[in-house]
Amino acid sequence: MLKEPSLLLLRRSLNRIAESGLLLLGVALGVGAAAAGFSLFAHVQRYGRDLLSSPAYREIVVSTQDSAEEMAQPVVLRPVEERAVLTSADLSAAQLIPQISHAYVSNPARIRFLGTSLLSGLQGSGAGPGQMIFAGPPPDGAEVFPNPSPQADSGHAEGTDNRAAGGAPGAGQGASAEQSAGQSAGPIEGADGAAAGGTPEAGQGTSTDQSARQSAGQTLGGEKVIPDPTPGTTRGQSISGVAGGTGALPADNQSSGEAGAFPSGALPEGVPEPPDFSALRERITTAAKDPDILLPEVEELRGYEVTSEFFDSWNLEILAGSLFSPGDLENNQSMIILGYDTARLIAGEGTPVESLLGKKLLTLQGFRTIIGILKPAGRASLDSEFFLPYSPPAGSSTILRWRSFNTQLRFAVADPARLGETEELLTQWFNREFGEGQVVISNPRSEAEQLLRRNVGISLLVLFLALSGLFIAAVNVSNILMSRALRMKNQVGILMALGASKKGILSLFATEAGVVALSGSVLGMILAIPLSGAMNSALGLGSASLLYSGLGALLAGGVALLFSLLPLGEYTRLTPAEAFRDV
Amino acid sequence: MITLKEINKEYDLGEVKVQALQNINLSIERGDYVAIMGPSGSGKSTLMHLLGILDTASSGQYLLEGYDITSLPDREQARIRNKHFGFIFQSFNLFSELSALENVMLPLSYAGVSFRERRDRAYTLLSEVGLSHRTHHLPTMMSGGEQQRVAIARALSNDPDLILADEPTGNLPTDKGEEILQILESLNRRGVTLVVVTHNPLQGKRAKRLVELQDGGIIRDTGLVKEAVNA
Numbered sequence: 001m002l003k004e005p006s007l008l009l010l011r012r013s014l015n016r017i018a019e020s021g022l023l024l025l026g027v028a029l030g031v032g033a034a035a036a037g038f039s040l041f042a043h044v045q046r047y048g049r050d051l052l053s054s055p056a057y058r059e060i061v062v063s064t065q066d067s068a069e070e071m072a073q074p075v076v077l078r079p080v081e082e083r084a085v086l087t088s089a090d091l092s093a094a095q096l097i098p099q100i101s102h103a104y105v106s107n108p109a110r111i112r113f114l115g116t117s118l119l120s121g122l123q124g125s126g127a128g129p130g131q132m133i134f135a136g137p138p139p140d141g142a143e144v145f146p147n148p149s150p151q152a153d154s155g156h157a158e159g160t161d162n163r164a165a166g167g168a169p170g171a172g173q174g175a176s177a178e179q180s181a182g183q184s185a186g187p188i189e190g191a192d193g194a195a196a197g198g199t200p201e202a203g204q205g206t207s208t209d210q211s212a213r214q215s216a217g218q219t220l221g222g223e224k225v226i227p228d229p230t231p232g233t234t235r236g237q238s239i240s241g242v243a244g245g246t247g248a249l250p251a252d253n254q255s256s257g258e259a260g261a262f263p264s265g266a267l268p269e270g271v272p273e274p275p276d277f278s279a280l281r282e283r284i285t286t287a288a289k290d291p292d293i294l295l296p297e298v299e300e301l302r303g304y305e306v307t308s309e310f311f312d313s314w315n316l317e318i319l320a321g322s323l324f325s326p327g328d329l330e331n332n333q334s335m336i337i338l339g340y341d342t343a344r345l346i347a348g349e350g351t352p353v354e355s356l357l358g359k360k361l362l363t364l365q366g367f368r369t370i371i372g373i374l375k376p377a378g379r380a381s382l383d384s385e386f387f388l389p390y391s392p393p394a395g396s397s398t399i400l401r402w403r404s405f406n407t408q409l410r411f412a413v414a415d416p417a418r419l420g421e422t423e424e425l426l427t428q429w430f431n432r433e434f435g436e437g438q439v440v441i442s443n444p445r446s447e448a449e450q451l452l453r454r455n456v457g458i459s460l461l462v463l464f465l466a467l468s469g470l471f472i473a474a475v476n477v478s479n480i481l482m483s484r485a486l487r488m489k490n491q492v493g494i495l496m497a498l499g500a501s502k503k504g505i506l507s508l509f510a511t512e513a514g515v516v517a518l519s520g521s522v523l524g525m526i527l528a529i530p531l532s533g534a535m536n537s538a539l540g541l542g543s544a545s546l547l548y549s550g551l552g553a554l555l556a557g558g559v560a561l562l563f564s565l566l567p568l569g570e571y572t573r574l575t576p577a578e579a580f581r582d583v
Numbered sequence: 584m585i586t587l588k589e590i591n592k593e594y595d596l597g598e599v600k601v602q603a604l605q606n607i608n609l610s611i612e613r614g615d616y617v618a619i620m621g622p623s624g625s626g627k628s629t630l631m632h633l634l635g636i637l638d639t640a641s642s643g644q645y646l647l648e649g650y651d652i653t654s655l656p657d658r659e660q661a662r663i664r665n666k667h668f669g670f671i672f673q674s675f676n677l678f679s680e681l682s683a684l685e686n687v688m689l690p691l692s693y694a695g696v697s698f699r700e701r702r703d704r705a706y707t708l709l710s711e712v713g714l715s716h717r718t719h720h721l722p723t724m725m726s727g728g729e730q731q732r733v734a735i736a737r738a739l740s741n742d743p744d745l746i747l748a749d750e751p752t753g754n755l756p757t758d759k760g761e762e763i764l765q766i767l768e769s770l771n772r773r774g775v776t777l778v779v780v781t782h783n784p785l786q787g788k789r790a791k792r793l794v795e796l797q798d799g800g801i802i803r804d805t806g807l808v809k810e811a812v813n814a
Contacts, residue, residue, distance in 0.1 A: 001698050004681060004689040011680035494676045497637060498737070499665025499693035501658040576664075577629075577638030 027520020030473025031556040032527030037466025038552030039532035044459040048452040062409040084438035102313035102412040303386030321372035337372040341383040474563035482567040493579025513564035521557030590643035618790030625796040669738030673750035677722040684718040708736035728759030
């Protein structure tokens with residue numbers, strides 16, 4: 001129950017609802033703007049710190065132009081006439097540069113499973129060897145691996161994931177050149193990087209028309225036709241020379257006159273055999289009964305194809321099982337390591353993730369044995385991934401080329417301050433090895449720092465404007481309260497005559513100022529949440545932090561309270577007689 | 584009860600200094616009924632403010648029950664005003680946002696009285712001044728006489744020793760003014776000390792003691808005559 005003096009002030013405020021509303025609105029707008037500005041500024045700082053603390057920003061990335069376009073980190077792309085072919089063997093550059101702590105390959109990859117649609121398609125069509133899995137075009141974004149075999153019915157299944165298949169120029173060209181063969185071929189698992197028509201196999205394997213084949217061949221690497229070898233030139237050229245026979249539509253393939261570049265029954269080494277759908281159906285039947293074989297209820301998972309140092313560089317630790325051994329990498333064993341969230345997804349609720357160890361995942365291509373599960377890394381992008389062993393492309397030059405085009409070499413340094421000199425040394429090394437401008441050498445940290453500086457500048461400007469708004473609002477609130485104080489002078493005199501001390505009067509009006517500041521701050525915070533969300537979103541910083549908005553509202557509310565208390569000075573100088581003189 | 588010794592009050596108005604009271608010697612005994620009269624600017628209100636500890640003297644001593652209170656801290660002076668004095672003003676000075684009952688309860692809240700007791704005492708006091716039917720009315724809904732009766736009830740809320748009334752009938756018609764004076768005089772008969780500031784000579788004559796002021800000094804104090812006679 002309010003005492004009468006407090007009741008008096010409350011009723012005065014309610015009687016002057018417009019004035020009280022303006023007070024609240026003034027505080028709310030000032031606090032809201034300041035809280036949102038503070039939230040944005042703090043979020044930008046935190047975002048920058050978090051971003052740059054990621055191992056991804058302690059690396060120099062060496063890639064081909066194609067794969068650089070797909071990188072998550074900001075890079076500057078320079079037009080190059082690209083002839084280089086990168087393999088994990090090029091990680092040896094790290095041995096010559098002491099600043100480098102880890103060197104590894106990390107290529108995006110994805111695995112496709114027997115989703116509901118595929119299963120029904122498979123069962124419904126009664127597809128056997130040589131028949132199509134898909135009746136129509138592949139799902140949007142799905143890569144299409146035209147069949148290198150003359151039957152043109154099965155798809156290449158597994159690989160790296162650097163290019164969006166259907167959306168890539170090569171995919172469209174390849175498909176149009178050879179009707180539906182490329183599309184209907186089941187993209188099953190694997191190197192979806194070079195994607196459909198973008199792979200040498202695509203153009204060659206599905207074209208019956210030479211021009212079509214040439215068109216498809218040019219899409220290899222996206223305008224990056226590997227030139228004929230020139231003996232005695234740099235290594236990139238010599239590699240491309242090896243591959244050149246197929247990459248540039250060599251005469252033997254062009255002259256084959258068959259539906260595909262590869263003669264029937266003569267798949268190049270390294271190209272996976274087309275799946276046998278009878279066997280696949282049988283495998284599914286078997287799998288359904290075998291508790292050690294898992295059929296995840298997902299269509300697709302994304303992950304990485306990595307070399308062993310990846311895990312050290314990202315401080316990823318194993319929760320159960322083991323990481324890849326050197327043998328796994330050399331032999332390209334069908335193994336898989338799961339991120340924690342991925343493991344939980346596959347295991348399902350209530351089943352410990354450790355129980356997945358040793359079990360086999362049935363993919364569209366075949367089985368992959370789960371050999372390890374990672375501890376939660378605290379980064380959603382890693383926890384929800386899988387990891388396949390990367391092995392250098394072996395076998396035919398064709399395979400070598402399309403895989404190598406999608407290989408990203410990453411060189412991590414312990415001290416980010418040394419990234420610049422490391423970049424220079426790597427540039428020298430790769431220029432020497434491949435020729436000037438043949439690979440893209442990126443320093444994501446440098447680019448990120450530029451973006452972060454821009455964001456900091458914007459957030460500072462917003463904070464300055466917001467604080468200015470708060471100041472103006474607070475001064476106005478102070479003026480309104482001062483005006484109230486002067487109007488209340490007589491009443492203050494009466495209260496003092498009736499027994500109020502100066503301290504009591506101060507406490508009474510301080511409570512009023514506090515209520516105004518607090519209510520305004522709460523309203524301000526309610527305003528600040530969507531406002532800071534919108535600003536964060538505009539700068540691409542993700543969702544706003546309630547903590548920062550709350551902290552900002554608290555600080556701004558404190559400022560508003562301080563200004564609200566200023567008029568109380570009027571009462572400290574007032575004696576009852578002075579107040580009564582006007583009565 | 585109250586003794587003022589050599590009290591001076593000077594207002595500093597920048598270049599000009601105004602001597603509001605000079606060499607005031609006044610003693611008010613418990614149960615007194617004192618009328619303070621004088622022309623405008625003679626220092627009546629200043630004297631009343633000093634008596635009610637609403638202001639402090641520039642020099643001199645203020646003794647309450649023998650204790651010099653001029654140097655007491657603000658909080659203690661506020662407590663004395665609350666517990667021992669009741670104020671009645673010409674313009675009533677009720678809070679228009681509070682009901683009659685709440686106006687009377689207000690001084691009790693500074694005395695730390697519980698809500699229930701405040702409410703009960705306020706009801707009783709309003710009944711005593713004949714306003715039991717108007718307890719929940721706002722002052723703006725009441726006549727001047729009723730408002731002044733609420734003010735009297737408020738002044739009595741803490742059972743004061745001294746009531747200081749500044750022109751209590753000044754804003755009232757004669758009949759209503761007479762009612763108010765009768766209430767105040769009945770209080771005095773019950774032992775409450777009453778000091779009334781007035782312009783009205785008739786009211787002055789009704790007091791037991793008349794103190795006349797002119798130019799900040801006391802020019803007549805019938806109490807001194809009585810003392811001399813008694814002596």
